[in-house]
Amino acid sequence: MSNIKIKSKNLNVYYGDKQALFDVNLDLNEKEVTALIGPSGCGKSTFIRCINRMNDVIDICKVTGNIEMDGMNINDKDLDVVSLRERVGMVFQKPNPFPKSIYDNISYGPKIHGKGETKSELDQIVENSLKKSALWEEVKDRLDEPGTSLSGGQQQRLCIARAISVNPEVILMDEPCSALDPIATAKIEELIDELKKTYTIVIVTHSMAQAVRVSQKTGFFHLGKLIEVGKTEKIFKNPDNKMTQDYITGRFG
Amino acid sequence: MTKEERLKKRHRAEKRFRFYGLTSIFVALLFVVILVQNIFSKGSSAFKKTVITTEVFFDQELLEIQNGASQEEIMEADFYDIMIENLIKAYPAKDRDEEDELLKLFSGDAEIEIKKAFLNDNNLIGKTITLDLTASDDIDQLHKGNYPRDLPEERRRISDFQLVIYDYFVENKKINKNFNNYFFNNGDSRDPELAGIGGALVGSFYSILICLLLAFPVAVLASIYLEEFAPKNKITDFIEININNLAAVPSIVYGLLALQILLATIQLPRSTPLVAGITLALMTLPRIIIPCRASLKAVPPSIREGALAVGASKFQSVFHHVVPLALPGTLSGTIIGLAQALGETAPLILIGMVAFVVDIPSSPVDPSSSLPVQVYLWSESAERGFVEKTSATIMMLLSFLIVMNFIAVYLRQKFEKRWN
Numbered sequence: 001m002s003n004i005k006i007k008s009k010n011l012n013v014y015y016g017d018k019q020a021l022f023d024v025n026l027d028l029n030e031k032e033v034t035a036l037i038g039p040s041g042c043g044k045s046t047f048i049r050c051i052n053r054m055n056d057v058i059d060i061c062k063v064t065g066n067i068e069m070d071g072m073n074i075n076d077k078d079l080d081v082v083s084l085r086e087r088v089g090m091v092f093q094k095p096n097p098f099p100k101s102i103y104d105n106i107s108y109g110p111k112i113h114g115k116g117e118t119k120s121e122l123d124q125i126v127e128n129s130l131k132k133s134a135l136w137e138e139v140k141d142r143l144d145e146p147g148t149s150l151s152g153g154q155q156q157r158l159c160i161a162r163a164i165s166v167n168p169e170v171i172l173m174d175e176p177c178s179a180l181d182p183i184a185t186a187k188i189e190e191l192i193d194e195l196k197k198t199y200t201i202v203i204v205t206h207s208m209a210q211a212v213r214v215s216q217k218t219g220f221f222h223l224g225k226l227i228e229v230g231k232t233e234k235i236f237k238n239p240d241n242k243m244t245q246d247y248i249t250g251r252f253g
Numbered sequence: 254m255t256k257e258e259r260l261k262k263r264h265r266a267e268k269r270f271r272f273y274g275l276t277s278i279f280v281a282l283l284f285v286v287i288l289v290q291n292i293f294s295k296g297s298s299a300f301k302k303t304v305i306t307t308e309v310f311f312d313q314e315l316l317e318i319q320n321g322a323s324q325e326e327i328m329e330a331d332f333y334d335i336m337i338e339n340l341i342k343a344y345p346a347k348d349r350d351e352e353d354e355l356l357k358l359f360s361g362d363a364e365i366e367i368k369k370a371f372l373n374d375n376n377l378i379g380k381t382i383t384l385d386l387t388a389s390d391d392i393d394q395l396h397k398g399n400y401p402r403d404l405p406e407e408r409r410r411i412s413d414f415q416l417v418i419y420d421y422f423v424e425n426k427k428i429n430k431n432f433n434n435y436f437f438n439n440g441d442s443r444d445p446e447l448a449g450i451g452g453a454l455v456g457s458f459y460s461i462l463i464c465l466l467l468a469f470p471v472a473v474l475a476s477i478y479l480e481e482f483a484p485k486n487k488i489t490d491f492i493e494i495n496i497n498n499l500a501a502v503p504s505i506v507y508g509l510l511a512l513q514i515l516l517a518t519i520q521l522p523r524s525t526p527l528v529a530g531i532t533l534a535l536m537t538l539p540r541i542i543i544p545c546r547a548s549l550k551a552v553p554p555s556i557r558e559g560a561l562a563v564g565a566s567k568f569q570s571v572f573h574h575v576v577p578l579a580l581p582g583t584l585s586g587t588i589i590g591l592a593q594a595l596g597e598t599a600p601l602i603l604i605g606m607v608a609f610v611v612d613i614p615s616s617p618v619d620p621s622s623s624l625p626v627q628v629y630l631w632s633e634s635a636e637r638g639f640v641e642k643t644s645a646t647i648m649m650l651l652s653f654l655i656v657m658n659f660i661a662v663y664l665r666q667k668f669e670k671r672w673n
Contacts, residue, residue, distance in 0.1 A: 096555035109563035
């Protein structure tokens with residue numbers, strides 16, 4: 001059994017008066033892919049945005065309960081979110097490269113964190129990140145072209161490269177393939193398989209097939225509650241809960 | 254109603270709308286053409302001035318200075334006698350009255366023009382040179398065809414005898430049209446042939462410069478704070494509503510405010526570009542904040558999230574990513590705000606810029622005019638020379654506005670980046 005990287009205990013999230021998450025207790029294992037599934041608006045994205053405190057951006061959002069990474073309380077008011085986000089990277093639903101060059105897209109993170117003091121160190125980080133995200137061969141000759149000139153799938157891999165450029169421990173992926181075609185999706189999935197050797201990955205997805213293909217552990221959310229969590233194989237073959245069964249067989253959602 | 258009838262009705266409605274739209278555009282264009290045509294036909298002649306080619310002999314007996322005199326000596330010397338002696342030779346006049354009428358055909362600056370020729374070459378004593386001396390306003394307007402010569406003499410500003418001299422000049426090709434350097438270099442004057450927009454240009458330049466220096470940083474910082482950092486609460490909403498209200502306040506109100514606070518209370522110097530610039534800055538501030546906030550708002554939230562997610566602080570995400578992307582929109586909004594300020598007249602009248610200022614201001618605290626105020630001043634003058642100068646000033650003002658708007662559009666199109 002692998003180590004637990006992130007542990008949430010009785011996590012509740014409120015958007016103003018509306019409660020979005022109810023007492024979520026979910027453990028994420030180190031160097032494993034955990035998939036979160038569930039119908040739209042069930043709280044999957046809200047949950048992963050608690051891990052890197054992205055919910056701070058929303059004024060009316062309030063988080064109570066405990067969420068820990070390696071024993072450190074993420075929800076601590078005094079915690080420096082900048083250093084948290086250096087350790088927990090994120091890839092969004094829609095590829096959102098900066099309207100800058102491919103090189104600048106990736107070197108931005110290391111630069112602001114003071115990694116890569118010299119040009120050659122930065123070059124090395126950019127090359128490594130692009131290689132890890134399987135984009136290097138396609139873009140190595142045009143690093144100074146704008147990131148937005150790439151295709152959708154390439155842009156998403158660029159965003160993954162940007163996330164790993166600061167060498168995080170955890171990568172959060174919020175439906176990373178929902179805007180991509182099947183070929184680009186297959187490439188990203190291959191990449192996730194490769195990345196899990198180094199990083200702890202949480203992926204939110206609407207595709208059951210994708211969850212089965214990439215994850216080792218799956219959590220099913222419904223109406224803000226974590227209904228069931230377990231090994232992916234078990235969840236999809238023999239779930240304990242009737243609702244999970246209904247959802248994965250397409251009876252609602 | 255059958256299905257076909259309903260379909261026909263829909264098509265007719267669309268056709269009607271297209272017709273109304275085209276008519277509106279045509280009417281709008283027609284007004285623009287009429288306006289521009291009117292200004293051009295009245296104003297374009299002001300860029301030329303009428304000159305009388307005159308032979309000038311520098312007689313040693315009429316001058317107290319020698320060849321090779323220094324600049325100061327020449328400046329102090331009297332060239333009046335030289336001027337009179339030479340000008341009355343321009344036409345064979347019979348008596349003193351005729352000579353007086355002849356002299357009136359030249360501008361009041363004839364003496365200065367002769368002196369300038371001597372300043373350029375201080376070895377002219379004993380020599381004769383040919384000079385293009387500026388003609389008086391009456392001759393200028395007559396020669397440009399703006400003044401009717403078929404009126405009875407008592408209703409004309411030009412006497413019959415002066416017309417005879419004029420015809421003599423024309424016959425001998427002594428009357429020409431030159432580029433009107435006075436219009437650009439001179440300050441205001443009571444004589445239309447000598448009046449220029451030099452002072453107003455410099456005054457407007459200083460005013461707009463001060464307006465830019467004050468309004469731009471304040472507006473940009475206020476916009477960034479309000480849009481990116483301010484908590485979304487009632488106070489922020491209140492401020493936002495009031496900024497929008499301020500943009501709609503009539504400009505004369507800002508003039509009254511400046512009159513009370515800047516002139517009466519702080520006692521800044523009256524009629525100066527400094528006060529004008531501060532007043533215009535107050536007026537322009539909300540007009541820059543609004544487009545600036547709009548362009549910040551137009552930056553998609555995904556860019557902010559992308560920056561935050563790699564560990565940028567709020568400050569870094571705003572200043573490394575959002576502000577650079579909003580800059581083209583901000584700059585073009587600023588330029589359009591400044592263009593509005595450049596054409597603003599009402600508040601400047603209240604702070605005393607309607608003054609008659611002959612000198613060209615050398616600093617922002619010298620009394621000065623400005624382009625729109627100069628238009629206002631000249632439009633009230635009766636002389637025909639001022640009519641063409643009014644239109645010519647409007648042409649200058651409009652061309653500045655067009656250039657500024659063009660720069661604004663160019664900046665936006667050239668530097669605006671696309672995201673996805």
